Amino acid sequence: MIKKTIDARGSYCPGPLMELIKAMRAAAVGDVIEVWSNDAGSAKDIPEWVNKMKHTLVHVQETDGFYKIAVEKTHP
């Protein structure tokens, strides 16, 4: 299901969001991108961006002290 995983652990806001946006640009509609982040701010902010940009939030999982946030690209 997950087409691409980005490990943005160690990067502070807005680094993980930026990495996600870069990957979303390169992705095709329907692709799911997962970004890993240990930045709590990004875990709150990325879903906000996803809603604002009208993509789909697949999940936000917290495991082993970091977050896995998966997003489906729903439009070009």
Place this chain on the structure above:
Amino acid sequence: MDRAPKLSIILASEELEKVHAASLMGSVAAMSGMEVSLFVTMNALIPFLKKTAEKQSFKMGEMGTSLLEKTDRFDTLLENGKALGSLKVYACALAMDVMGWTMEDFLPVFDDVIGVTAFFNLAQDGQILTM
């Protein structure tokens, strides 16, 4: 499609923390589909000087020191915002004239030098943030 919402930021402080916050907000807004203009005026131009940035001789507190250690610097945030969205950075013409500075003196983030009238034209019918 509706026109992109506009956000204009007036940055007048040389404190690194405010410069960082303005750059971060501007770049995230641009990456979120807003049309962003950042107007850098008065002392806020000082951290953008090459001589200040090279020596990292910013006016800052404990927060600024941590930001420099751990995060991308404000000029990198601005470059990212420009690459991934609509973000323009403008230097205030009056402040440049008074200090005798030219674009050569600054980090390469500025799109133009403009006056207040041009800024208000850009900002018209959008939101304005002052920092």
